[in-house]
Amino acid sequence: MAAKIVIDAIAKSFRKDGMPLPVVGGLSLAVQDGEFIAIVGPSGCGKSTLMRMISGFEQPDTGAVRIDGQVLTRPGPQGIVISQHGSVFPWLTVQENLMFGLNDGERAHKARLADHYAEMVGLKGFENAYPRELSGGMLKRVEIARALMVKPEILYMDEPFSALDALMNLRIRQELLRILQEERHTVILITHDVEEALSLADRIVVLTPRPATIKASFTVAQPHPRKLSDPALQAMKDAILAELGVMA
């Protein structure tokens, strides 16, 4: 089967104080259709830069990113980014926020679709609420619902849950997994949370310090729902932390 996303030896440098600053150093990775990849790496190693290149917001200096065989030169319609910085419009209701990204179709149809996705992420009854009336976790659900509304083939998630408290983080993870069982998406998640990666991903890629390349890769074959107390997952967590240079 052909890979959905092929990252082919991409490298990127910025300039700092007049000197080149290599941030991503010749990184290659193939992501299968429907696969959930988590990327973990040391702080400042180039994860967000990598994500911007994989999602088309930034061009690599050398190498290429291909989606379904096509070189990505700008953000494509097949992918959508959910980041840690919320992007919900405060002046629109939940329903209006969800309808915002849909261009086609009559209003009543879009409203029905918005209500369907609001229910899917546990926001039934809040369709007419404004963002200021919602908690941080609920706002994150609005963002996830809005991303799913446009039926993206690829979900790019850059530390999407890092601003949430631990309990809400856990709930949203479970919801995301449930949704991914109903709707098929290819997902790339950047996270500094190894347990988050272990609970969600099919494969975990560990990056080196800057310039980022792949240091190690772990396949997580355990079915969902996963118990992080599972000895095999604990052993994998220790191995990932060791790769990150952190003693478990």
Ligand SMILES: Nc1ncnc2c1ncn2[C@@H]1O[C@H](COP(=O)(O)OP(=O)(O)OP(=O)(O)O)[C@@H](O)[C@H]1O
């Ligand atoms: N547009 C830019 N111009 C110059 N330098 C940049 C630019 N974007 C990122 N950098 C630098 O590249 C390096 C990697 O940044 P990046 O945000 O990709 O890392 P990260 O792994 O996501 O960081 P963190 O773990 O802190 O979220 C940093 O040193 C940063 O200062």
